[in-house]
Amino acid sequence: MKTYKDLPADGGSNIVGQVTEQVNRLQRRLASVNHTVAIMSGKGGVGKSSVTANLASALRLRGQSVGVVDADINGPSIAKMMGVRGEQIDYGIDGVKPAISPLGVKVMSMDLFLKDDETPVLWESQTQRDAFTWRGTMEMSALREFLSDTEWGTLDYLLIDLPPGADRLPNLVDLLPNLGGALVVTIPSGVSQLVVKKSLTMAKKLLNAPVIGVVENMAAYVCADCGKTENLFPSGHTEEMARQFDVSLLGQIPFDPRISIAADEGIAFVDQYRDTPAGQTFFGITDEIRMFFK
Amino acid sequence: MKFLCLECNTAMEFKETATPDQGSLTAIFECPDCFAEFAMHMNPWETQMLKSLNVQLGGKSEAAQPMQMVRSFLSEKNPDNLTSEAPTGSIEGGGKCPFSSAVAEAFQEPAATGPVWTPEALERLERVPSFVRSMAKSSIEEFARENGHTEITTEVMDTARGNFGM
Numbered sequence: 001m002k003t004y005k006d007l008p009a010d011g012g013s014n015i016v017g018q019v020t021e022q023v024n025r026l027q028r029r030l031a032s033v034n035h036t037v038a039i040m041s042g043k044g045g046v047g048k049s050s051v052t053a054n055l056a057s058a059l060r061l062r063g064q065s066v067g068v069v070d071a072d073i074n075g076p077s078i079a080k081m082m083g084v085r086g087e088q089i090d091y092g093i094d095g096v097k098p099a100i101s102p103l104g105v106k107v108m109s110m111d112l113f114l115k116d117d118e119t120p121v122l123w124e125s126q127t128q129r130d131a132f133t134w135r136g137t138m139e140m141s142a143l144r145e146f147l148s149d150t151e152w153g154t155l156d157y158l159l160i161d162l163p164p165g166a167d168r169l170p171n172l173v174d175l176l177p178n179l180g181g182a183l184v185v186t187i188p189s190g191v192s193q194l195v196v197k198k199s200l201t202m203a204k205k206l207l208n209a210p211v212i213g214v215v216e217n218m219a220a221y222v223c224a225d226c227g228k229t230e231n232l233f234p235s236g237h238t239e240e241m242a243r244q245f246d247v248s249l250l251g252q253i254p255f256d257p258r259i260s261i262a263a264d265e266g267i268a269f270v271d272q273y274r275d276t277p278a279g280q281t282f283f284g285i286t287d288e289i290r291m292f293f294k
Numbered sequence: 295m296k297f298l299c300l301e302c303n304t305a306m307e308f309k310e311t312a313t314p315d316q317g318s319l320t321a322i323f324e325c326p327d328c329f330a331e332f333a334m335h336m337n338p339w340e341t342q343m344l345k346s347l348n349v350q351l352g353g354k355s356e357a358a359q360p361m362q363m364v365r366s367f368l369s370e371k372n373p374d375n376l377t378s379e380a381p382t383g384s385i386e387g388g389g390k391c392p393f394s395s396a397v398a399e400a401f402q403e404p405a406a407t408g409p410v411w412t413p414e415a416l417e418r419l420e421r422v423p424s425f426v427r428s429m430a431k432s433s434i435e436e437f438a439r440e441n442g443h444t445e446i447t448t449e450v451m452d453t454a455r456g457n458f459g460m
Binding site for chain 1: 305
């Protein structure tokens with residue numbers, strides 16, 4: 001009896017060929033993107049999306065052409081932070097036109113496809129029972145379409161805002177074997193770093209992915225009146241973690257309530273408050289990223 | 295997956311998909327030597343997995359439209375976005391509907407075989423919050439089929455709700 005390997009094809013469906021074509025389509029699309037950067041942490045609530053939105057705007061303000069993909073399919077927040085929520089998107093010549101932020105950053109997010117504020121991401125299915133068997137694949141297919149079917153044009157940087165979870169980077173690397181680099185966001189707490197270390201291990205040791213460096217968010221509180229800096233968490237752990245994994249600490253962003261307010265209003269904090277300690281830190285990280293790719 | 299005709303020791307070839315039934319897709323394969331046929335029934339989860347990969351049994355004859363999977367299978371969509379037809383030749387010269395047949399159809403119950411909703415039942419369904427409406431509709435239809443109801447009335451909905459423990 002012939003075995004699997006003896007049979008030349010799968011009977012005419014050519015599933016492998018179809019998947020290969022999806023990969024090729026993605027590569028063709030991203031051929032005009034100079035640098036793809038994954039923003040990740042592994043831990044939720046550390047401000048990844050806020051960091052992504054502000055770095056994208058800071059890069060734009062440095063004269064770079066920038067796109068952002070919101071890879072958090074189930075909890076998209078980038079569209080709101082970038083001020084493009086509710087923007088109508090339509091077909092272009094060879095794909096879907098992205099939403100454009102007031103500063104000119106191109107954005108693609110599941111948020112743009114959802115019916116209203118209350119609507120979660122649900123996929124058409126005969127039953128939602130046992131959806132765990134296929135939902136992850138559906139989400140990766142959606143991300144693949146965001147990357148490959150958006151008219152990014154020529155970009156200097158495409159930032160990919162990953163959802164929490166140490167498994168997210170390997171999934172992305174499956175899609176983008178030539179990922180330019182990963183930027184890891186943490187906060188100074190030991191709990192955050194316990195999780196973030198797993199992501200760093202995954203990135204550096206298992207995937208051998210290029211890690212641009214670590215960003216410490218909510219590093220300290222700067223008093224708006226007297227300018228005095230107070231730590232919000234015990235300090236020093238992020239530097240230690242960066243040393244342990246032999247990665248650069250790109251910057252320590254102080255907590256500033258205006259970052260959150262700007263995100264809610266869809267305006268770029270780094271544009272409105274560029275001379276604040278937090279604003280300056282964002283620009284400093286931006287410069288570190290650009291140095292990494294030089 | 296590959297299929298072998300044991301009689302001829304020959305690779306079987308995809309022939310066609312059968313009318314989808316309750317989310318279960320059926321693919322028919324044929325031996326090119328002895329013309330023996332067999333049907334492969336996929337359960338709804340297997341069918342859904344195939345759908346999530348955005349691939350098509352029998353091979354795709356046309357390239358995918360932009361955001362085809364998201365637009366086709368997202369349950370509650372923004373009605374204002376991507377309302378027009380994708381331009382001809384978009385991406386790789388694709389045509390109108392790359393995912394036109396088998397898998398997509400598997401999730402659209404043929405009207406003739408599914409239970410019929412009465413206007414009163416549909417009106418009540420409309421009052422279900424939008425983000426769970428699709429799931430509620432599928433569950434009630436499944437309940438109706440399993441219990442031999444050809445029509446979904448408000449009474450059937452009440453019974454289904456009791457059955458679901460709500």
